[in-house]
Amino acid sequence: ALVWRFVLTTGTGSIFGFLVARQAYQSALLAPLFIVLSFGWGLAVFLVVQAAMFAWNERRLPPEVERRVARLLGIFIAASLYLVAVYHVTNLYFARQQDFVSFILLSGGIYPLLFWGGYVIVGSVVPLLLLFHPRLIGQRATLAAAVLAILGAFAWLFVFIIGGQAFPLEIFPGHEVSSTFADGVVDRYAPSLPEFLLGVGGLGAAFLLTVVGVRVFDFLPQDDLAAAKP
Structure with missing residues (x-):
């Protein structure tokens, strides 16, 4: 199952990585990024479903298992946040990518709001505080962190998929192209x-x-x- 998880998520990340026409993608980092994201988000969904099923059947995990799972979720969330940061910092090294990075992180309207507010703060920073702060550690904190991580996942996916395609497509890099059909216009969705x-x-x-x-x-x-x- 673990090997298949690696194969499946590597394939998904590679599909985006091979899309060289889109500035949002075309990166070898997307394959390992998708692997780590799948671990974190998959564990978060598992914890939410498990909590619902255990409450329904009046069961509970041993406290030591709960603590280990909470730490594991925190590690996955931190690793995901780190790789997302590396992905954007790497794009800043390329002059042709700087406009896109600025669009996603600063000037893109709803997309920077979802990225910083939805993924970074709600989906990463707050869950890490809930999972590792000594006064907040517990079953409820772990469940809340898992729910927030899932919300952050939806925010990141919206920014990555929709925002990446909303940014104007550069058809001929290094050349100026003009037409009568919405040149340089950011698509709305x-x-x-x-x-x-x-x-x-x-x-x-x-x-x-x-x-x-x-x-x-x-x-x-x-x-x-x-x-x-x-």
Whole structure:
């Protein structure tokens, strides 16, 4: 499963990395970045679903397991934030990328707001405080950090995918090209109702399958540590 996780997320990151026409992508860092992001976001989703299922079935993880999982989530979030920073700093070294970096981080309207407020603060800094501050460590703090990490994930994906395609496309690098069709105009995008329902429906279907699986097959992890104690 771990090997397949590496293969799958490497392929996803490489797809974006090979899109040389878009200044937002075309980077070899995207493959390892997607791997680390998938670990952090996947663990966050797992913790939220596990908390819901355990509350439903009146179960709870041993405290030592909760602490280890919380630290692991914090490590993944910190590593993801670091690689995202390296990705943007690396782009600043290339003169042709500076306009795009400025657009995403400073002057792009909703995109800098989602990046700094949604991903950096809500999705990374606050969860790290909840997971590592001595006075905040606990089950509720871990669950809150996981929820915030998921919200930050959606913010980053919106900035990366939508913002990366909204930035004007440079068709012929190093040359000036003019036409009568919206040269240099930043595209605007707002999800339509069918698109929104499609996304929510996918999440709902996944959660429904999980609920049915828990009830039919009873595959929730058992508290073997507690059962082994005399």
